[in-house]
Amino acid sequence: MKLKKIALRGLIGVAVLVALCMFFSGTIENITTPKVKLAKPSRGKLVEKLELNAALAYPDVEEMRLSLPAGQTLTINRVNVRPGYAVKAGDVVLEASVTGCEAAAEQAQSEYDAALDALMEIDRKGEGLTLRRSDQAYADAYAALRAAARETARKKTEMDVLLREEKLSYTDSGYPGGADETTIAAIDAYRAALSTQDEAQADFNRAARYGVDDAVWSYISERQSAQEKLTDCAEKLVELEELRRSAAAIRAPRDGVIAEVNLKQGDSYDGSAALYTLTAEGASPVLRADLTGVDRAIAEGMDVTIATDGEGVAAKVTSLGFSEGGMRCADVAVTDAVVKAFGSLYSLSLSPVKLTILFKSAESSCLLPASAVRGSGDKRYVYAVNERTTTFGKKKLSLSKMDVTVIAEADGVASIQEDLSYYQLAYMEDRPLRDGADVMEYAQ
Numbered sequence: 001m002k003l004k005k006i007a008l009r010g011l012i013g014v015a016v017l018v019a020l021c022m023f024f025s026g027t028i029e030n031i032t033t034p035k036v037k038l039a040k041p042s043r044g045k046l047v048e049k050l051e052l053n054a055a056l057a058y059p060d061v062e063e064m065r066l067s068l069p070a071g072q073t074l075t076i077n078r079v080n081v082r083p084g085y086a087v088k089a090g091d092v093v094l095e096a097s098v099t100g101c102e103a104a105a106e107q108a109q110s111e112y113d114a115a116l117d118a119l120m121e122i123d124r125k126g127e128g129l130t131l132r133r134s135d136q137a138y139a140d141a142y143a144a145l146r147a148a149a150r151e152t153a154r155k156k157t158e159m160d161v162l163l164r165e166e167k168l169s170y171t172d173s174g175y176p177g178g179a180d181e182t183t184i185a186a187i188d189a190y191r192a193a194l195s196t197q198d199e200a201q202a203d204f205n206r207a208a209r210y211g212v213d214d215a216v217w218s219y220i221s222e223r224q225s226a227q228e229k230l231t232d233c234a235e236k237l238v239e240l241e242e243l244r245r246s247a248a249a250i251r252a253p254r255d256g257v258i259a260e261v262n263l264k265q266g267d268s269y270d271g272s273a274a275l276y277t278l279t280a281e282g283a284s285p286v287l288r289a290d291l292t293g294v295d296r297a298i299a300e301g302m303d304v305t306i307a308t309d310g311e312g313v314a315a316k317v318t319s320l321g322f323s324e325g326g327m328r329c330a331d332v333a334v335t336d337a338v339v340k341a342f343g344s345l346y347s348l349s350l351s352p353v354k355l356t357i358l359f360k361s362a363e364s365s366c367l368l369p370a371s372a373v374r375g376s377g378d379k380r381y382v383y384a385v386n387e388r389t390t391t392f393g394k395k396k397l398s399l400s401k402m403d404v405t406v407i408a409e410a411d412g413v414a415s416i417q418e419d420l421s422y423y424q425l426a427y428m429e430d431r432p433l434r435d436g437a438d439v440m441e442y443a444q
Helices: 002-032 101-125 133-165 181-210 214-248 336-342 345-349
Strands: 035-039 042-044 047-057 061-064 074-079 092-098 256-261 276-279 286-290 303-306 313-322 328-333 353-360 365-369 374-376 379-389 395-404 406-410 413-416 425-427 438-441
Touching (some): 047 406, 101 214, 133 181, 286 313, 286 353, 313 336, 336 345, 395 438
Antiparallel strands (some): 035 425, 042 365, 047 286, 061 276, 074 092, 256 276, 303 353, 313 328, 365 413, 374 379, 379 395, 379 425, 406 413
8 A cells, every 4th residue: 555655656746747847848948939920921913102291382373463553552451361271252361551541642632622723723814715616626636645645655664664574675566576475465555555646646737737826725735734633633532542442451353272471460562562372263272292302103193192180082193393493293183072181271281291102013923021031132031931740749830941032122011023822931030030940929
């Protein structure tokens, strides 16, 4: 009985020893064996993701100005818009006041009163004169000639300014080479005024054949000068009032998007520059991406994904070209869906927007994680994982080095020429690997 107990204790001891040996051997193996992740290659087309930064741009705009009388200025009281604001025809963009409006109105009224007094005094002095029909015809012809000459001089000045800006010279027939539409229109206007003056001169020459008494002519000429002065003063008063009303609420002439505002509250404006710029009729803003350093072939019509807080918005490349600064760029249409995703055009203009373009390879290849491909240059390889079962039924993994040919890499994915879709590959190891070494898979 005693011997049985001793034998039983011996067997238990041996079993414990074997268990301890197996435990510690497993622990040592677990510590010393490299851990890897396993990847299964697949067949497909490599997709490369190109990310670009874009900003709201305005490729086609029109400058908005306000014509002011000579020497007159405005003071900007309020700016109601910012770049990126969409406006409708009639929306108030700016509010301003005529600088020194009350003083200017008082001066214009004073000049008008003086001109009226002068005209009334001339009529008083000429009350006893008798004007023949021919005298009145002469006076009317003279007045028409004088007005035509003044208009011709004004149109010539406008034309000469434009010609000088373009470094061109006037020709009696046709148009100077290189003249733009505005200059051609100014030349046509001058020629029309010149023709009107010639007709007025002919009418005056016919009327002058009858002659006019000196006293009558003195009265007529003085009265015409006084009447012109009175008319000019009246027009100045009307012009000043119209300017006051239009400046109080400077409105958008049509629908569009504000591209730039050149003034701020408190600024003075003399009419020499644009108040603001508005997208041209029928034109829309775009998202303009900088292509500096991009070597991929981007073409019109390419699909683009615009990053948003959600899944992103699909759009298309509408044109390629260069910005005003000479930057190579691609323009993407700003559709209603894009505006809706950002809330407004103004929100879209506040910060750069990320665009994504996907490039898919023309042919299928074997795709695997780029980190599973090792080496450099033409000497690239992977570690294939071989599985075997030990005598005790335990699964063992070992490595086999396999040379591969890398076609391309993009976004953490490598495309290789060889078909390894039947293998499992080792990657993301916790220590260096070598050909033939045993490895263990990371615990799931």
